[in-house]
Amino acid sequence: MSALAPHFSYWVTLFLMVAGLYILIARGNLVKKLIGLAVLQSSVYLLYIAPGKLLGGTAPIVAAGFSTYSNPLPHVLILTAIVVGVATLALGLAITVRIREAYGSIEEDEILERDRAEGR
Amino acid sequence: MIVALCLLLPVAAAAWLALCHRRPNLREAVSLAAAAGLFACVASLSGEVLRGGRPALVLGEIFPGLPVAFVLEPLGLMFALIASGLWFVSIVYSIGYLRGNGERHQTRFFACFALAIAAAIGVAFAGNLLTLYLFYEALTLVTWPLVTHHGDDAARRGGRVYLGLLVASSMLFLLPAMAITWWLGGTLDFTPGGILGGKVSGGAAAGLVALYAFGIGKAALMPLHRWLPAAMVAPTPVSALLHAVAVVKAGVFSIVKVVVYVFGLDFEPAAFAWLPWVAGFTILAASVVALRADNLKRRLAYSTVSQLSYVVLAAALLAPLSIVGAALHIAAHAVGKITLFFAAGAVYTAARKTLVSELDGLGRRMPWTFAAFGIGALSMIGLPPAAGFVSKWFMVSGAIEAQHWMALAVIAASTLLNAGYFLPIVYRAFFRPAGGEMHGEAPWTMVAALVFTAALTVAMFFWADLPLALARSLA
């Protein structure tokens, strides 16, 4: 426990990372894959943000009475990363919708099956 | 200046030919004019080279210290003279052949022909290994459309073997050999006395020799000889000019150049000790195959394989006299073999016969053709009064000088074999009773061409001064 407790945010990060990757690889449903991708990306947000927090620190806005601030840089970075993540997810979903229209399915194996049938 | 002109002339001719493809007569006139011009250009350089001059041309560096450079030296001049001179004769012959056989895509044929000559001239003039390699590969590529000229399945198969073997050997062996030479010697310029002397020895040296000997696949050393018979699917003028003169001679020419200017004649003989055995084996084995081949062009092709190995054998002895013999043989074999191919093509055009066993009595219907064939055969065997005798004389002298008795034995044995597969053809043509239909000689341009080369073969026996002078300045 002593190794776990002080670094618990890392363990959560790690769990999310692996879980996201697992979903991404193991699931054949295109939407579920995207969910896995989103989980994976969330783990990155945590990886950056969690260490930026100082115990007792406040939002990094200069004001009387506060002297410890959290590190603002990771937040800025992750704001960008979140935007990127949203864009990726939206694009992924848009493509999925069109795949469904073109193939009538969003299961990976069925799509591959149909491609193979066409290739012959 | 003239060096650049020699390279540009055939390329320009090819472009021009492509433009006037709707007017065959103009096209052929352009071809002939270009060939004559090229020969004149090369010949005009010979005086300077014989006096010891080395006309040079440098076209920009590809890599730091590695330019595309041309330096004209005696061996290259000889090769260029042969290639350009016989180009003219071949065009005369081709006009008759292509029209007589109603071949398609004649413009493409003449254009690629011109490009092949340009590449051969590039090989001949190359001032360093990189330039030589550049044109060596170019020669393979531009002759591929000629080999696959008919466009049918047989042509495609032949083309694959041709391209596959030539490109594979040059990429797998020649390119690494070049890189190793550059890495060891720091230069790829052809230097009198060689660039590798003292830089590599023992097994590594022998390995490098092997990379070069097999990398230059155009020299058709066994077991890399199969592209040559495969190339026989091409129309006969192609076989005549390219696979008796330009392409194969580019191969043995490169070998001689590498031996003389990269390794140097003083290179440790141990590294070359294995090569005469392989070359000797090729000479004998190819002769035996030729002996059994019934298809005339196939027999000629294997004869070429064996004759090429004479050059390799002679070069590998590293003796001055044998190098002279090797250089001379490049010229002697060229004129002799092109005569033989011309004759084979004439027989095909006039009588539609391709097999040796069908030639009975044809000598009486086509006396000029078979007289020329006889002279070519004499040259191959190495009997006077034909050019082959001179070169063989020097090779034998070289073998004695180097005290290489195996080489001597091989040359003797193969002379017998050569006689064994050429004389029966002449005998059949003149002394067996003729078969059915009546026909005369092939079109006159073809006959004129082959009589001319036969005369040249004899002339090179009596007046061997120029080639001998060029060859002697090598060693």
Add this chain to the structure above:
Amino acid sequence: MLEHLPALQVVLPLVAAPLIVLARSTRFAWLATTVVSYACLVCAALLASRVADGGAISYALGNWPPPWGIEYRVDALSAFVLVAVSLTASFVAPYAQRSIAAEIEPDRQYLMYAMYCLCLAGLLGMAITGDAFNLFVFLEISSLASYVLIALGRRRQALFAAYQYMLLGTVGATFYVIGVGLLYLVTGTLNFADLAERLRMVQDLRPVLAALAFITVGMGLKFALFPLHQWLPNAYAFAPSMATAFLAATATKVSVYVLLRYYFTVFDPAALFERLPTREIFLLLSVAAMVVASLAAVYQRDVKRLFAWSSVAQVGYITLGIGLENQAGLTGSITHLLNHGVTKGAIFLLLGGVALRAGAGAVTMETLAGLGRRMPLTALGLVVAGLSLIGLPGTAGFVTKWYLIVGALERGAWWVVAAIAASSLIAVAYVWRVVEAAYLREAPAPAAARREAPAGMLAAGLAMAGLCVYFGFFTSINVEGAHAAAALLLRGAQ
């Protein structure tokens, strides 16, 4: 204005994209794209010449000095990549007009141009930025744009190919950003130069090692390092012609650049190459790519797929230099960024013309039958570019091969020399399948009429094929630039 070139290099295409969306006119979109592409080429050329004369250029965005602000930094390596990318762009942009008009529905064409501009901006930004996180942002800009470009392909397989590429590409980018996060946690900085300095002082190397692994795999996914290449063949095969040409010529190259930047200037190369089996790993993976992917290419029926597989193999040539880690090897690698870009660009541009005239989405071996008679110039261009792919002397590909072989000899890696030769031999096999189809097969009767691709497309393709030959003889751009870049990387190694 000249001191602002680094900013303009990225801002020009970045501004062009929203302008195109606002204007909603295909004609304006094409015009803007072309102008911007040429402007980028001019910027890149000017930057390269300034770098060659006076050393690296640093540009502080927002006037916040590095390492606090984001720094744009142009040195010999990034200048070379900038030139390579914008050179390709300047050929693709004029080509795009007819190609897009033929392949994309009219009301979506301006979006295609906008995405192309974004992609260009992202790639240029990746090459120019000196900030690890900013690089991630540009990476995602270019990636998102390229997913859209691929998804706009005419056949439905394009959608699934884009989806797969998006999935793997995003995982790659995420891995990269995880690696950067770890480095940031250890050092507290994101500026490359600053990172390099502070990493030297780090005692606990475990997070750095993890960061190295994440960045390597992440970037490996983006540039299709064997065996992380699964997304590539389909993505290239089904994308619209101009997208394939542009992405094949640039996208993977810029990701390799990122890896080079990290390996030789951020991490400590001495430790990286001496204490870890980096050399062996890259030699093995590169050789495997060169041989296996080439073999796979031989068996393709779809010609675009064939050349896509060949791209995987050619990436092997590029990464080979990392494994050789010497002047000649790295010169070969870096020059191949440009050489292969030009070669593949030419091939895909010309194939786009073939596809247009064939009227089908796919270019198969049957489509190519009789091409030598129907489209003689296109066929000639394909042959020339194919020769460069094989690496015959007198072409750009030979220049690469020569340096790689010399580099392998210096390293004493004889088996690598053999592998390079063997791989080129397999390249002969697949290129010659195309040549035989074009010249030795008769065209089916209805398609036998002689009809070249539209002039603009043909000219762009032939010009690039011409560059393959130009760079094979006149190496002042590709070799000298690469030589300087390799020297720079190795200087960082000391």
Add this chain to the structure above:
Amino acid sequence: MKDDIILRVVAKLLLPFMLLFALYVQFHADFGPGGGFQAGVIAAAAVIFYSLIFGLRAGERLAPPWIVEAMLAGGVLVYAGVGVAGLLLGGNYLDYFVLHADPAAGQHRGIFWVEIGVLLTVAGAMLKLYTMFAGRDRNEDGEEEGA
């Protein structure tokens, strides 16, 4: 859902406050958490909420597609324009110090306009995403929409 009177009334009542809150988040960002990203999302949420209740068509009347696209592109242009303004006034790209005689005020001015750009782009993007997906089932029968 537009038949439900409670929803309709509440929606109409809430809408101005949501937009106002967006503006508050936008402009109070100098002194507290907030900024263009958050404000953009809130503003877009207001419009999306409206079109959830009154239907997509009504939402599109409120924010026509061409305006949404213009917002998307215009926001980026405003952002980039601030950068170019810095260039023109003699600074580096994105240099805010030169935007005003007093460098601190210059920073204020620069970030103000940049945040406006962000607001526009984020709001535009959110709306675009919503209409793109919500608009799907209107033309299910094979007709395709831009992605």
